Amino acid sequence: MALKRQNNLMAVFSMASMTDVIFLLLIFFMVTSTFVFPTALEVNLPESSKQTALKPSTRVYIDASGQIYASWDNEEPAAMTLESLLAFLQLSTGRSPEEFIAVYADESVTYGRLVEVLDLGARNNLKMVLATKPAPVSAKPAE
Numbered sequence: 001m002a003l004k005r006q007n008n009l010m011a012v013f014s015m016a017s018m019t020d021v022i023f024l025l026l027i028f029f030m031v032t033s034t035f036v037f038p039t040a041l042e043v044n045l046p047e048s049s050k051q052t053a054l055k056p057s058t059r060v061y062i063d064a065s066g067q068i069y070a071s072w073d074n075e076e077p078a079a080m081t082l083e084s085l086l087a088f089l090q091l092s093t094g095r096s097p098e099e100f101i102a103v104y105a106d107e108s109v110t111y112g113r114l115v116e117v118l119d120l121g122a123r124n125n126l127k128m129v130l131a132t133k134p135a136p137v138s139a140k141p142a143e
Contacts, residue, residue, distance in 0.1 A: 058070070059077070060102070068117065070088050082116060
């Protein structure tokens with residue numbers, strides 16, 4: 001006796017609900033990305049053809065007027081003098097001795113002011129690097 005199935009299974013998958021989910025995710029990420037605020041100061045960095053992939057957790061900013069600011073991780077930068085900057089940087093290296101400190105100096109800052117900050121780090125055996133923005137492709141040297 002041959003039994004027949006009453007229900008036929010369809011081998012078709014509807015993609016309509018999948019596109020709805022994709023659009024909802026797209027809208028969600030577009031809306032939440034507007035809530036991200038950078039904690040850094042507005043500093044016009046000089047250009048360089050070489051960049052590092054490392055992300056420092058301690059940052060020192062020198063704005064166009066020569067005022068020094070410093071911050072850890074994603075904190076708001078605080079204004080500092082050279083003396084208070086030294087204490088701040090020594091605390092930051094106490095957290096992780098292998099870490100380096102990034103210096104973000106505006107391109108209009110005098111060379112002397114920048115050297116004061118870098119020299120402060122060198123005299124106290126702190127690893128400091130100067131942050132730059134990438135140079136345009138046309139300005140990069142040929143390899």
